Amino acid sequence: MTMLKEGRPTAPQAVTETASIPATATGNRALMLEEALIFEIGSTDTTGVDLADAPKVESRLGNLARADSIGLPGLSEQETVRHYTRLSRQNYAIDLGLFPLGSCTMKHNPRLNEKVARMPGFADLHPLSPQSTVQGALAVIHELAEWLVKLTGMHSVAMSPKAGAHGELCGLLAIRAALEARGDARSVILVPESAHGTNPATAAFCGYKVEDIPATPDGRVDRAALKARLGPDVAAVMITNPNTCGLFERDMKTISEAVHAAGAFVYCDGANFNAIVGRVRPGDLGVDAMHINLHKTFSTPHGGGGPGSGPVVLSQALTPFAPLPFVERQGDKFVLIEEETADEHHAASFGRMVAFHGQMGMFTRALTYILSHGADGLRQVASDAVLNANYILRSLDDVLDAPFGSSGPCMHEALFSDKGLAEGFTTLDIAKGLIDEGFHPMTMYFPLVVHGAMLVEPTETESKAALDQFILALRSLAGRAKAGDEALKGAPYFAPRRRLDETLAARKPVLTWTEPTQAEAAE
Amino acid sequence: MINNVIPAFAGVTKRDNIMRYLPLTDSDRQEMLSVIGAASVDDLFVDVPAEARLSDKIAGLPDHASELAVERHMAALARQNLSAGEAPFFLGAGAYKHHVPASVDHLIQRGEFLTAYTPYQPEIAQGTLQVLFEFQTQVARLLGCDVANASMYDGSTACWEAIGMARRITKRGKAILSSGLHPHYVSVANTMARFTGDALVHEAPTLDAATDIDALIAGIDKDTSCVVVQYPDILGRIADLTPLAEAAHAAGALLVAVVTEPVALGAIKAPGHMGADIVVGEGQSIGVGLQFGGPYLGLFACKQKYVRQMPGRLCGETVDAAGKRGFVLTLSTREQHIRREKATSNICTNSGLCALAFSIHMTLLGERGLRELAALNHGLAVQAADRLARVPGVKLLNESFFNEFTLILSKDAREVVRNLADKGVLGGVSLGRLFPDAPQIGNGLVVAVTETVTAEDVEVLAKALEEELA
Numbered sequence: 001m002t003m004l005k006e007g008r009p010t011a012p013q014a015v016t017e018t019a020s021i022p023a024t025a026t027g028n029r030a031l032m033l034e035e036a037l038i039f040e041i042g043s044t045d046t047t048g049v050d051l052a053d054a055p056k057v058e059s060r061l062g063n064l065a066r067a068d069s070i071g072l073p074g075l076s077e078q079e080t081v082r083h084y085t086r087l088s089r090q091n092y093a094i095d096l097g098l099f100p101l102g103s104c105t106m107k108h109n110p111r112l113n114e115k116v117a118r119m120p121g122f123a124d125l126h127p128l129s130p131q132s133t134v135q136g137a138l139a140v141i142h143e144l145a146e147w148l149v150k151l152t153g154m155h156s157v158a159m160s161p162k163a164g165a166h167g168e169l170c171g172l173l174a175i176r177a178a179l180e181a182r183g184d185a186r187s188v189i190l191v192p193e194s195a196h197g198t199n200p201a202t203a204a205f206c207g208y209k210v211e212d213i214p215a216t217p218d219g220r221v222d223r224a225a226l227k228a229r230l231g232p233d234v235a236a237v238m239i240t241n242p243n244t245c246g247l248f249e250r251d252m253k254t255i256s257e258a259v260h261a262a263g264a265f266v267y268c269d270g271a272n273f274n275a276i277v278g279r280v281r282p283g284d285l286g287v288d289a290m291h292i293n294l295h296k297t298f299s300t301p302h303g304g305g306g307p308g309s310g311p312v313v314l315s316q317a318l319t320p321f322a323p324l325p326f327v328e329r330q331g332d333k334f335v336l337i338e339e340e341t342a343d344e345h346h347a348a349s350f351g352r353m354v355a356f357h358g359q360m361g362m363f364t365r366a367l368t369y370i371l372s373h374g375a376d377g378l379r380q381v382a383s384d385a386v387l388n389a390n391y392i393l394r395s396l397d398d399v400l401d402a403p404f405g406s407s408g409p410c411m412h413e414a415l416f417s418d419k420g421l422a423e424g425f426t427t428l429d430i431a432k433g434l435i436d437e438g439f440h441p442m443t444m445y446f447p448l449v450v451h452g453a454m455l456v457e458p459t460e461t462e463s464k465a466a467l468d469q470f471i472l473a474l475r476s477l478a479g480r481a482k483a484g485d486e487a488l489k490g491a492p493y494f495a496p497r498r499r500l501d502e503t504l505a506a507r508k509p510v511l512t513w514t515e516p517t518q519a520e521a522a523e
Numbered sequence: 524m525i526n527n528v529i530p531a532f533a534g535v536t537k538r539d540n541i542m543r544y545l546p547l548t549d550s551d552r553q554e555m556l557s558v559i560g561a562a563s564v565d566d567l568f569v570d571v572p573a574e575a576r577l578s579d580k581i582a583g584l585p586d587h588a589s590e591l592a593v594e595r596h597m598a599a600l601a602r603q604n605l606s607a608g609e610a611p612f613f614l615g616a617g618a619y620k621h622h623v624p625a626s627v628d629h630l631i632q633r634g635e636f637l638t639a640y641t642p643y644q645p646e647i648a649q650g651t652l653q654v655l656f657e658f659q660t661q662v663a664r665l666l667g668c669d670v671a672n673a674s675m676y677d678g679s680t681a682c683w684e685a686i687g688m689a690r691r692i693t694k695r696g697k698a699i700l701s702s703g704l705h706p707h708y709v710s711v712a713n714t715m716a717r718f719t720g721d722a723l724v725h726e727a728p729t730l731d732a733a734t735d736i737d738a739l740i741a742g743i744d745k746d747t748s749c750v751v752v753q754y755p756d757i758l759g760r761i762a763d764l765t766p767l768a769e770a771a772h773a774a775g776a777l778l779v780a781v782v783t784e785p786v787a788l789g790a791i792k793a794p795g796h797m798g799a800d801i802v803v804g805e806g807q808s809i810g811v812g813l814q815f816g817g818p819y820l821g822l823f824a825c826k827q828k829y830v831r832q833m834p835g836r837l838c839g840e841t842v843d844a845a846g847k848r849g850f851v852l853t854l855s856t857r858e859q860h861i862r863r864e865k866a867t868s869n870i871c872t873n874s875g876l877c878a879l880a881f882s883i884h885m886t887l888l889g890e891r892g893l894r895e896l897a898a899l900n901h902g903l904a905v906q907a908a909d910r911l912a913r914v915p916g917v918k919l920l921n922e923s924f925f926n927e928f929t930l931i932l933s934k935d936a937r938e939v940v941r942n943l944a945d946k947g948v949l950g951g952v953s954l955g956r957l958f959p960d961a962p963q964i965g966n967g968l969v970v971a972v973t974e975t976v977t978a979e980d981v982e983v984l985a986k987a988l989e990e991e992l993a
Contacts, residue, residue, distance in 0.1 A: 038657050038886050047892035049624055051974060054898035057905040062761040062923030064791045071664045074889015081626055084654075084883055088635035091650035095634030101643075108544055109638050112590050118628070121601025126614040127816030128952045129605070130944035136603025137815050143532075143600075150584055162676035162817065163872040165859070176718055201859035201869035206718045210864040248570035279568060284575045295872065303631075303876025304651035305641040305673065305836065307818030323714070339710065340959035351714030355617055355679035355707040355805070356816025368597055374534040374587035375580040377542040383564045384547050390567055391555040409559075409567040431644070441644055446860075463546035464555065490844070495646040498844040502645075505841035505853040509830065511670045512660040 032496065035086040039513045042073025048080050090496040091304070092440045098462055098470050102413045102443035102455025103196065103244055105274045105296035110372065113299065113365035122364050127356035131336055137360065138334035141327045144367040145311070148292060151378065152273075153283025154313035158322045160358035164271055167291025167310025168202040168238070170323060170353060174289055174314060175236045175265045176206065177321040177350040184263065186235035192221050194245055194447040199238045199269060208235060215449050219245035219404040219415075223255060230262035240269035241285070242276065242411035244447040245404055246389065246455070256286025265289065265318070273297045274459070275386055275412035278379030288315040294359070298366035309362035320348040325357055384460035385412040388467060392456055395471045399478040403450050412459070418452025422484035427452040430477045432499060435492035437473035532596045534585030542587050607813055607949065611980035615927045615971025616757065616952040617678065617705050617783045618816065619808035621896075622975055627810050627883045631876055641836075641875070645851045646843075651875065652850035655838035658882040665785060665885075666802040667793025668824035672835040673852075674878040675821025675870065678783055678805025679711040682751065684823065684834045684868055685779045685801045686712055686721065689749035691832050691867070693776060696721050697746045702728040702735045703756025705783060706957045712751075721748075727961035730931055732922045734762035740770040747776040749801075754780050754794055755787055757957070758920060758969065759927040768798025777801060784808055785822065786973075787925040789890075789897030801825045810884030811877045820877035831857060834868030896974060900926035904972040907981045911970065914985050916992030920967070927971040929954075932992060936968040939991050948987050 002011040027034045059065065075083060092099070099106035117123060125137055141159055148157045158174070161167040172189070179186055189203035193212045200210040213229065214222045221239060237259050241249040249255070256266045268282055268290035274297040276282075282290050294300045294309035302308075314322055324346070325338045335341070336357065342349055373381060386409070393414035397405045401419035404410070418427045431441035431454070443455040458467060480488050492498065547555075552564070561567055568576060580586075588596075607620045614620070631637065635650060642648030642655075655673045662671035675681040686698045698716075700709055700723055709725055716723045724742060728735070739750050750771050755761045768778040780794030782804035794802045806820030807813075823835060830837075831854065839853035859866040888896060904926040912919040916933035932939060936953035943950035954967035972981070 035653070037653065039660065042886065042889060044890035047889045047895070048626075048887035049892045049896075051892070051895050051899050054895065055902035055906055057902045059901070060905055060921070060923055061791050061901065061925065062763070064761055064763060064923075066788065066790060066792050068796070070789070070793075070890050070893070072661060072885060072888070072890040072893060074892055075886050077624070077626055077887065080883065080887050081630065083886070084630045084636075084879075085633065087650040087653055088630075088633040089650065090647075090653070091635040091639045092644070092647035093635045094638040099638075099640065101640055104640055106638075106640055110544055112594060114632060114637075116594065116597040116601075119598060119601040120606040120608055121598075121604040123812055123814055124606040124608050124620070125604055125815040126607055126612075126620070126813050126949070127618055128614055128616055128956065129607075129949060130941050132941070133605035133944050133949070134815065136600040139600055139603065140597075147584065150581060162680065163870075165869045165871045166676060166680070169869065173714070173718060196871075197858075197860040197863045197866070198869050198871050200864035201862070201866040204864035204866075205869045206715070207720065248568075250570045250572065253572055253575065276571070278580060279577055280571050280575055281577065281581075293872075301637045301876070302640050302872075304636055304639040304648070304654075304879065305875025306872040307676070307874045307877060308872035309818075324710075338956075338959075340956060351717070352707060352710035353680075353714060354711060354817070355677055355705065355819075359817040360815035361818050364597065368593055371532060371534070371585070371588055371593045371596060372544065372590070373542060375582075375584035376534075377545070377587035379577075379580045380542060380545055384545055384552075386567050387547070387552060387555055387559075387564055390559045390561070394559045408570055409561065411567075432646070435644065435647055440640075440647065461544055461546065464551040492646050496649050497646045497847060497849040500645045500843045500849045500851050501841045502851050502853065505839040505851045506856075509837070509853055510840040511656075511830070511837055511853075512663050513656065 033086045035083060037513055038073050038075060038083060042075045044069060044073060046074040046076060048075055048077040097438060098458065098466050099440040100442045100456045100458050101440065102457040103271055105457060105459055107299050107459040108461035109299055109301040110369060113368045116368045117361050117364045135334055138327045138336060140363055140367055142329055142334055144363050147370050148311055148313055151277060152290065152313045153281030155316040156314045156319040156322060158312045158314060159326060160323055160354050161291065161310040161312055162354055162359060163306065163308035164291050164293045164310045165198040165202055167312045168198055169206060170312045171267045171289030171291060172202060172206050172236065173350050174318045174321040178318055179235055181348060186233055188234045190226065190229060190234060190237045192239060194243055194449045195238060195240055196244065196269060196271060218407040219247050220249055223251045226255060227258050230258060230264065234262060234264045236265040236267050238267045238269060240272060242272045246410040246413040246415050247404060247407060248411055252285040260286065271296060272412060275382055277382045278375065279382045288318050294362045294366040299369045300362040300365040307359055307362065309359035321350050323351060323353045324349050381460050388458040388460060388462055389414050391467060392458055392471060396474055399475050413455055413457035415450060416454040417450045421481045425481040425484065427454055429488045430454065430481055432491040433477040433488050434473060436494050439470055439473060532585060534588045610947050610949045611983045612949045613951045613970045613972065613984060614949055616957060616969050617805060618813055619784055619971060619973055620813055620975050621786065621808050621973050623810055623812055623884060624887050627880055630883050631880050636879055637876065642852060645849065649849060652838050654879050654882055656840065656850050658878045659838060661882060661885050662822050663824050665788050666804065666822065666824045667795025668802050669827035670830050671824035672833055672837050674874040675823050675835055676874060677817065677819035677821045678781065678803065679708045681803035681821035681823045682708045682781050683712050683715050685803045686749060686751065688801060688832050688834065689777045689779060690721060692829060693748045695746050695748040698723050698748050699739060699742050699750045700725040701739055701752040701756065702726050703758060703760065704751055704753045704781060705757050708781065727958050727964065728758060730920055730964050730967055732920060734760045736762045736767050739767055743770055743774045743776055745774060747774060749777040749779045751779045751781060754782055755784065755925050758929040759924040760921055761791060761923040761925060764794055764797040764799060784925065786897055786900060789893035790901055790925060800829065806881045810880035818874055818877055820874045820881055832867060833857065835870050835873060899974045903974065903976060904928065907972040910981055910985055914988045917988060926973055927969060930968045930970055932966045932968055934992065935965045939968065942991055943987050946987055948984055950984055950987065
């Protein structure tokens, strides 16, 4: 053994036996630290902030002072930083590696966007500040709106919806308002069976009956079935294009024409706009309303579940019904049109969807992203996103079943099924195996039209080297699942947790922390 | 004081056409095309009808630009605004400026939080999931409820979701909205009710020191699904909700309480402890910041017995295959991705990162810090209210308030607010802007005083009001 004279070894002994990794007293594993709940480590007397003393005044709280203990633990600043830093390390993230969730467009989040959003001139503005003091903020909303209108070839855009599903709601409300304005009560929304769950949920949320449209064997909307169902009771058709099978709806334009001829409107779910930005304008396909997920195509960070932002581009027919508030340019000034001023020339607006003006913090980030790419860069975004997805499709379709692989090129995402895996092996096993290989799994079991679906969206911000490593991992896993490698069913082995019991969580929901009883504490 | 010239932006295309966020090289692209068996990227767009295919970039828009050029443009736009920190600042009415400790923003920018998705793969999302479990517990305790969800978009949409939830529970379609409910929340509910068929009862507030609790109680009938009351209300008044809860329950209706300033609950009783069945709120004032109105943080909590009618995501505790405690999203059979048109809501993406910011700030505060913060806000607000009430032409409406109160001025407050802004004072929110259809209350000015307001700021506002009302 190599050793310094005081007895410190300077080279490791060769390791031959890796199976017997010893347990640790703490449960920690070096950099992988277990972390208790704040309720277990904090106390209601501890605080990480120092505030000025409150002035002594006679309380005017209406005799409603809160006397009970609230039960909110505090930590010192250093403990707080450690708590959340330790927890953060139990998360996978784009910053760590490829995050190929289909339909989620997990692309790189440029940090300039974060810097800009935090400029005090944007971050520290009150939504009800006098308009003379927020001209730059209104200019940001207006400038972003112009980009979105031009990129989509539409007539206008409603900026206030808070996320994609909220944008769907905005579009359907505009459609309903337009129909009501012409005295045309219609009750049905047609939704393809491959649609995101938000589509039927949104239609039902604003009082519509939902009917499914079947798909053709090549993974697209059945145009004949759709046309046959159109009639005076159909208010709109909701179509995702590119669709959730990763295919472009070739017949979109003729579908739109048929829908319009039947007096209905076309809603396009724009979740997959990343595949066509700069290459196709939805306005040229006859779309009446489409939401744009700024947290997908325009790279505002997803933050572990949100916030998103879902501006909705509108056709000329729907523009008069757009929600309040919105920004207008009047000469060299920007004006926020609210209830106070809407009556004069926006009386048909269907009303307000949110308390204020939408996701300003996402607008600044999205505009920064858009200006960074420019018209040429955004077209390249779609090109590279589609190229990367097709590269994955064709690098794997010999080992994984690609149900629509013969339907032509895919768009921004490649779809595989569980066909051909060994008896008892599932898409879930492949997904959990990917975790051990250092990747976030793809979207699994969606779209519903494919059994054991695996929907892979690499996005344009992945290098070829990253794609090749992902392909290597997935080829290996496909081989193991086909060969019936039982070890795969135990995956993941190397994540902070093994597979979690979702059935138990749902059967006996524990949604908040409660003090353990004395008996439990004694265990 | 603000230069109103908006700079023009021109992209600065580099000759070699490299875009900094796109890693593929031209040789990568060629190699990949040959694996795919396509001659060009254009061939991959073959399914797009030829007449809809754009042959080149969209005209009339600038090309890509360097980080420096973009930052310069955005910074110039930011400078066109008067931010809250640059002026004596008294705006509230649903969005509050509080000091957010530096570590909050540092921690939410960790890439593992910032650039993660919804925790659909729990084995590699325990960080987000544990935060949500802690957040749900903090929110439930703060609002005085049994359970809370993992967040909604904002207070206004959470408020509408609560009305819809009350409809599902009671199978009744008439909601009574307090005149003290934020008028934008009322607008959101009106927009939705027009399409869902719910009947909403609402009137604009009057300039009285007493709240409308008695009128609300009188309005409850057998068709009422819920009464929706804001606490403290839009004019800053605080009412005991207990009699209202009792009256609602006696008629088989629910009480929905709305909290737009959660810091208040460090000083005043929680709505859940006064009988509210559903408590929703705007969580912005803890950790999130003003951000010109969004993203904000919808809080949603209720009694345990209604949990399966709740909208939104829920995180629950469970164990993994090795028996270790872990967390997962749960009860998802309420949600759109499982139930589609039968879901309790269409919400998918929520306000995860804002929930994280809230939770970190709340952890830094702890109960002791929250109570101190609330006491400081109240103390400063009492001092400011008394000082401003001495200005000739100003009368204080409120007998009760937390950190926000209404002044009745001797003239329309809209004009006063605009004139104060021209003097660099952000003096409050006029009732005329909030309630354009109620000119009878147009002289009302809602003034918020948080720990960020100094005694000097109050003096500046008092003097400016004095000049304005002379």
